[in-house]
């Protein structure tokens with residue numbers, strides 16, 4: 150939130166800094182959402198994990214608290230039992246999911262980096278939900294290929310959250326569309342990619358934002374044209390596109 154005495158330039162700068170967390174045109178409004186509706190209802194373990202992650206050098210990658218709350222709600226709304234997550238980092242979205250699932254719910258969670266997952270794991274264990282998690286270290290694509298080979302995995306997932314390497318999202322889509330059940334949901338994260346999806350090509354952008362931008366643009370077009378899904382793009386966090394499989 151802008152403080153008294155700050156100039157317009159510094160307000161703009163601060164807004165850019167939180168831009169990856171919120172696409173709202175006002176930091177004050179985003180802060181209002183967090184302080185009024187998200188933080189007061191955030192489960193204690195999620196708060197602990199959020200605070201622990203904030204100290205990590207790559208904390209820019211974490212799912213925001215409002216998006217965590219959204220995922221938790223969505224999973225309950227659709228009565229999901231079997232889910233998948235691609236891109237775990239320290240596990241904030243994973244914990245939001247695990248807390249929402251029933252006692253016998255399951256999450257297949259994949260990440261190339263186990264170390265970061267293990268940072269958050271003690272909090273997940275303390276929350277009493279680690280038994281729901283099957284963590285696989287390594288790239289997600291070969292795991293998906295293996296799942297596809299077995300017919301019994303087809304149409305077996307209620308919810309799949311994709312929050313990893315944007316240059317592979319279309320490769321993931323080709324596979325997970327077979328794995329999610331008809332009526333089930335896929336959530337693609339970062340589909341508004343720091344707002345860069347509407348920036349002119351010569352606009353100043355961080356290097357990684359520029360690199361992944363074209364992949365995000367391509368994904369958004371492909372999802373909009375895919376007759377197997379209904380879609381809804383929400384400006385929560387960095388943009389999340391919900392895809393409901395219809396055929």
Ligand SMILES: C[S@@+](CC[C@H](N)C(=O)[O-])C[C@H]1O[C@@H](n2cnc3c(N)ncnc32)[C@H](O)[C@@H]1O
Pocket residue numbers: 210211212235236237238239240241242243259260261262265287288289290312313314317
């Ligand atoms: C944005 S972070 C995930 C954030 C996480 N959902 C959270 O709530 O904090 C992206 C993660 O994707 C992982 N990743 C990158 N490439 C991957 C791949 N090919 N397969 C699986 N995970 C990958 C990274 O190691 C990183 O932890």
